[in-house]
Amino acid sequence: DTEVTQTPKHLVMGMTNKKSLKCEQHMGHRAMYWYKQKAKKPPELMFVYSYEKLSINESVPSRFSPECPNSSLLNLHLHALQPEDSALYLCASSIRGDLSGANVLTFGAGSRLTVL
């Protein structure tokens, strides 16, 4: 298995809803990432988990809550989002957990989030 699988592909939620995005990889990768991407813009790093521990939090608002239950799974819990949070959320993983510059990221196809 050489894929990063993200579910759901599309999600529409209201500002008072609680929802979650899920990311899974079975490649034995030791680091997992969440990126946010607005239309026609580059991805922006949100969180990095290394060896199942949160290593990087790019000052993301607390209405986004990441969780890494095990080395294969990464969740992003969403609560009280704003319409400006509508974006494509990309998950990625890398084989190395040391977060060096040599890391090659494998990306999922993303979850398209719309906040009404």
Added chain:
Amino acid sequence: AQTVTQSQPEMSVQEAETVTLSCTYDTSESDYYLFWYKQPPSRQMILVIRQEAYKQQNATENRFSVNFQKAAKSFSLKISDSQLGDAAMYFCAVNAGGTSYGKLTFGQGTILTVHP
């Protein structure tokens, strides 16, 4: 800190022709890695090519090659024998150690159109 600049928002090429996408970057680190990622309309970010900064030899992957000019901090991507499937948004990215540890920084992207 590290930055990446792609000065061509859009480029177009005829099928079977060659096109070059430009990228300049800046980092204070001596050890870093450079990447080109492709994002087709399917949304998934796909690694095209990677270059280690300590290697003088330009990386090549089939029809894709780079022109890495370390002193000029330039990292352009050449696509030979362009195919319709090459149409996508192309992102140049840098990943260095130091204070940017673990963070892949992307340029603004270049939209490539391939005409039949």
